[in-house]
Amino acid sequence: MLRRRLSLVGLLIVIALVMPLTLFSRPVVAQDSAACPEGSTGSSDGPVRIGVILPLSGSLASVGGDERAALELAAQIANDDMADLALPLAAGAGLPNLGGAEVELVFADSQGRAEVGQSEAQRLIDQEGVVALFGAYQSAVTKTASAVAERSGIPFVNGASSSPDLTEQGYIYFFRTSPHDINFSQSIFDYLELLASDHGAEINGISLFYEDTDFGVNSAAAETAEAEARGMPLAGEVRYRANATSLTSEVQALQGQDANILIPSSYTTDSILLMQTARNLGYLPDVIVAQDAGFVDPAFLDAIGADAEGVASRAAFSIDIADVKPAAGAVNDLYRQMAGKDLYDVPARGFTGMNVLLDAINRACSTDPELIRQALIDTNLSADDTIMPWNGVQFDETGQNTLGTGIIVQFQDGEYRTVFPTEFAVAEPVYPLEPWDDR
Amino acid sequence: MSGDRPTAAMRQVSWAWVGLIALAAAAILIPLMFGGVAQLNLLVLVLLYSSLAQAWNILGGFAGQVSLGNAAFFGIGAYTSTMMLIEWNLSPWLGMIAGAVLAAVFAVIIGYPVFRLGGHYFAIATIALGEIMLIMFANWGFVGGAVGLSIPFIRGEDRRPADSWLFMQFNLNREGYLIIGIALAALVTVIAILIQRSKIGYYLRAIKNDELAARTLGVNVLRYKLIAIVISAALTAMLGTFYAQYLLFIDPETTMRLELSVLIALVAILGGVGTVAGPLIGAAVLIPLSELTRSALGGAGNTLDLVLYGGLIIIISVFQPNGLVALTRRGGKGRSTALPTDRQEAMAEEAPLLGGGDGR
Numbered sequence: 001m002l003r004r005r006l007s008l009v010g011l012l013i014v015i016a017l018v019m020p021l022t023l024f025s026r027p028v029v030a031q032d033s034a035a036c037p038e039g040s041t042g043s044s045d046g047p048v049r050i051g052v053i054l055p056l057s058g059s060l061a062s063v064g065g066d067e068r069a070a071l072e073l074a075a076q077i078a079n080d081d082m083a084d085l086a087l088p089l090a091a092g093a094g095l096p097n098l099g100g101a102e103v104e105l106v107f108a109d110s111q112g113r114a115e116v117g118q119s120e121a122q123r124l125i126d127q128e129g130v131v132a133l134f135g136a137y138q139s140a141v142t143k144t145a146s147a148v149a150e151r152s153g154i155p156f157v158n159g160a161s162s163s164p165d166l167t168e169q170g171y172i173y174f175f176r177t178s179p180h181d182i183n184f185s186q187s188i189f190d191y192l193e194l195l196a197s198d199h200g201a202e203i204n205g206i207s208l209f210y211e212d213t214d215f216g217v218n219s220a221a222a223e224t225a226e227a228e229a230r231g232m233p234l235a236g237e238v239r240y241r242a243n244a245t246s247l248t249s250e251v252q253a254l255q256g257q258d259a260n261i262l263i264p265s266s267y268t269t270d271s272i273l274l275m276q277t278a279r280n281l282g283y284l285p286d287v288i289v290a291q292d293a294g295f296v297d298p299a300f301l302d303a304i305g306a307d308a309e310g311v312a313s314r315a316a317f318s319i320d321i322a323d324v325k326p327a328a329g330a331v332n333d334l335y336r337q338m339a340g341k342d343l344y345d346v347p348a349r350g351f352t353g354m355n356v357l358l359d360a361i362n363r364a365c366s367t368d369p370e371l372i373r374q375a376l377i378d379t380n381l382s383a384d385d386t387i388m389p390w391n392g393v394q395f396d397e398t399g400q401n402t403l404g405t406g407i408i409v410q411f412q413d414g415e416y417r418t419v420f421p422t423e424f425a426v427a428e429p430v431y432p433l434e435p436w437d438d439r
Numbered sequence: 440m441s442g443d444r445p446t447a448a449m450r451q452v453s454w455a456w457v458g459l460i461a462l463a464a465a466a467i468l469i470p471l472m473f474g475g476v477a478q479l480n481l482l483v484l485v486l487l488y489s490s491l492a493q494a495w496n497i498l499g500g501f502a503g504q505v506s507l508g509n510a511a512f513f514g515i516g517a518y519t520s521t522m523m524l525i526e527w528n529l530s531p532w533l534g535m536i537a538g539a540v541l542a543a544v545f546a547v548i549i550g551y552p553v554f555r556l557g558g559h560y561f562a563i564a565t566i567a568l569g570e571i572m573l574i575m576f577a578n579w580g581f582v583g584g585a586v587g588l589s590i591p592f593i594r595g596e597d598r599r600p601a602d603s604w605l606f607m608q609f610n611l612n613r614e615g616y617l618i619i620g621i622a623l624a625a626l627v628t629v630i631a632i633l634i635q636r637s638k639i640g641y642y643l644r645a646i647k648n649d650e651l652a653a654r655t656l657g658v659n660v661l662r663y664k665l666i667a668i669v670i671s672a673a674l675t676a677m678l679g680t681f682y683a684q685y686l687l688f689i690d691p692e693t694t695m696r697l698e699l700s701v702l703i704a705l706v707a708i709l710g711g712v713g714t715v716a717g718p719l720i721g722a723a724v725l726i727p728l729s730e731l732t733r734s735a736l737g738g739a740g741n742t743l744d745l746v747l748y749g750g751l752i753i754i755i756s757v758f759q760p761n762g763l764v765a766l767t768r769r770g771g772k773g774r775s776t777a778l779p780t781d782r783q784e785a786m787a788e789e790a791p792l793l794g795g796g797d798g799r
Contacts, residue, residue: 056737056738056739056742057737057742057744057745061742106738107738107739108734108737108738109733109737109738109742109744111733111737111745113692113693114587114686114688114690114692114693115686115693116733118480118686119477119480119484119730120733120734120737122476122477122480123477123480123734125476125477126476126477126478127477127734139586140587140688140690140692140693143587143589143688144686144687144688147589147592147686147687147688150592150600151592151600151610151611152476153599163586165586165589169589169591170591170592170594172598212578213577213585214584214585214586217580217584217585217586218586
């Protein structure tokens with residue numbers, strides 16, 4: 001009995017020892033809230049620490065890792081002297097208004113889970129002493145992590161979550177640089193109007209085809225609202241179970257709707273199956289313009305080959321933007337050295353979001369979160385200050401960038417080319433789709 | 440099974456109190472001493488998972504009905520209070536009660552047919568049940584579907600998030616969550632102890648050890664299984680409400696996924712099935728382990744933290760198959776060198792999972 005008692009006491013001691021271990025991992029954080037006076041530069045002790053939450057394990061680890069590389073590149077560009085790169089903070093080492101302070105990114109793994117995002121956001125603020133948070137790719141994780149930032153009074157910048165809700169919550173510390181689902185749907189319909197006005201397209205009906213998920217349902221709702229607002233005829237919609245094994249009856253339903261415009265929202269395997277089934281059943285609208293996702297995945301092009309010719313999709317970034325914005329090409333070269341692949345949608349948006357945050361911290365002349373928030377509100381970057389096909393970065397009162405737009409890319413001669421909007425276009429849109437047998 | 444059962448139970452109870460008091464003392468003292476919000480977060484998570492495991496234990500431990508669908512009850516609690524708050528601006532305290540009642544009703548409806556399944560089939564049916572709830576909520580537009588629901592901040596006059604006991608939201612002084620967490624953990628533990636000491640507790644253990652024998656002795660098996668699942672579901676739902684208020688955002692994945700059901704069972708099993716102290720010890724070891732490994736190694740992006748965490752779970756389950764609580768019963772011999780028959784005897788006495796008495 002005594003031995004048992006002793007061993008229980010031992011166990012409790014072990015527990016008591018394990019739990020406070022977390023306490024001693026807290027680093028001493030330099031607090032610097034001295035605002036620099038007008039026209040002079042402030043100083044900072046130690047690096048400027050920014051917390052980054054990304055899915056670094058689980059099914060989204062690969063895209064999380066790609067974004068991580070892009071964020072590290074953004075920090076490196078600020079920290080090193082890269083005078084020949086036409087981006088803010090590239091010239092000179094460190095953040096000039098903070099006495100050349102270095103930027104240090106503190107990464108945390110969300111595991112793709114909302115509750116882990118919350119825990120990690122709390123830890124980064126409380127134990128790592130970060131002055132701002134960045135992340136978190138998935139909208140659900142961004143929601144919980146940004147709630148922590150909001151209550152702690154720490155600015156949160158988001159680069160790539162597309163749920164419109166995020167900027168509708170009345171948060172005053174949340175800023176999103178990327179367009180969201182509603183903006184992207186506007187781009188799709190702007191493109192359709194361009195086809196109608198400049199390329200003789202007739203819009204006799206629009207079919208919506210979407211998977212039964214957050215992404216598909218939100219996209220379809222935004223598309224329906226756009227079509228109704230512009231008085232375009234909706235022929236019908238087909239909702240299907242994601243990761244379908246057959247889409248035959250769904251494609252037959254589309255045939256029955258007899259519309260000449262198709263807007264699909266699908267991930268990779270479904271988008272491939274849709275195109276194969278359409279070909280087998282001889283279903284061919286005049287225009288296919290997709291909601292990103294599967295239709296811009298390189299695997300889609302590999303599987304479909306020439307049948308993808310003429311298919312268009314909205315996107316946030318396309319590497320041929322380098323033809324219009326030389327900085328994008330230079331950044332892509334650096335990124336390829338780091339990550340071994342070209343920049344694409346997600347890393348490009350992450351890179352830009354981090355650039356905006358670093359620019360704001362520099363203008364704040366301080367690591368005080370309140371001053372950083374004020375600097376974010378005052379953000380005013382021009383079209384040439386980003387690598388994105390945007391008109392710049394300015395936040396409205398909800399924290400949403402009002403100058404960001406989606407682009408439309410079309411598969412032409414074996415690769416995606418930007419065809420809309422015209423200021424970033426490198427090719428003319430092709431209308432209508434060629435018959436299956438002529439490919 | 441033999442005459443020393445009552446004393447064994449009493450002994451367990453006193454140990455449970457020691458553990459509970461130690462945990463409560465640590466929970467109150469550590470934040471007071473160090474005052475960090477991240478430590479407070481860890482403590483709230485420990486209290487939450489220990490309570491969830493304790494509620495699971497009433498059904499899975501005492502009655503031996505291993506449920507891998509308890510997240511469904513958790514989700515019902517979270518969604519009920521959140522919908523009542525968003526739609527009618529009702530306090531989550533009312534929502535907590537409503538959620539508990541709803542989960543209890545739901546538990547009876549599903550328990551009635553599912554309890555006819557024996558052994559592993561019950562576990563499989565609860566997995567299916569949890570998944571059905573997950574898919575249903577993900578496609579149900581009224582409750583936000585796959586997008587989930589956000590609970591708006593209570594804001595003060597300066598637009599900054601504020602505190603409110605009425606709306607169970609503590610944005611400035613997070614200690615409020617800790618106090619509620621301790622209160623809920625105490626409530627669940629006291630209920631577990633009361634059940635364990637009462638007639639119901641003996642009936643449940645009788646059902647676990649040999650259902651047929653219990654029936655022969657006049658125990659209304661279905662009725663007591665239903666009592667166990669109703670209590671387990673109601674308590675789990677109350678914790679769901681607390682979690683929704685803590686996270687301020689819920690979606691089907693966060694509140695109902697299978698992984699959560701498994702984690703609840705894992706905490707109880709690693710701690711010690713069928714004991715009151717087990718879930719407390721399990722959560723106090725497992726949750727800090729998960730948070731520690733992730734905060735130390737997770738940022739590197741090489742998933743080493745998950746490998747380490749998984750490895751430690753395997754080590755515990757290999758060397759302490761009866762749970763960490765068994766360390767307190769064998770004179771500290773973590774690794775039993777007893778003969779297989781003795782070990783089986785000990786296992787059957789302490790924690791027969793899935794009707795451990797079957798083989799004898």
